[in-house]
Amino acid sequence: MIFVCSCYVYGFASLSQIPSWLVNILPGPPKLVVLHMDMAIHTFDDIMRNTENLSEKYIIGYGASSTVYKCVLKNSRPLAIKRLYNQYPYNLHEFETELETIGSIRHRNIVSLHGYALSPRGNLLFYDYMKNGSLWDLLHGQ
Secondary structure, three states, rough: OOOOOOOOOOOOOOHHHHHOOHOOOOOOOOOEEEOHHHHOOHHHHHHHHHOOOOHHHEEEEEOOOOOEEEEEEOOOOOEEEEEEEOOHHHHHHHHHHHHHHHHOOOOOOOEEEEEEEEEOOOOEEEOOOOOOOOOOHHHOOO
């Protein structure tokens, strides 16, 4: 079952309308937006606690604009958390593009997007965890 929600963040109709400087100073704790019901019982604090605030020991991959972490939540399958860095203005556009594309695709060979969060630590995307690595790893013999 998929839970679809619409996000209206502090008066902005879409993520692309939020100025990058505002993402870093939004008041209050970060909110977890749930797209799959399996994450509905968890909070942003649960995720931070289980990854020890995105500690290095949970890192499973790096990219030019992101780091990926493994998170195992209680009574849940493992998740991959992709943290997109906030320091560049184009990263907010990349975040919104990824939400729109991956969030709208349903295919057995593509990981599902379970949720997302806007955070001072970076914008976070929550995916299925691939225990055998990424497609890149497979194609390049990693």
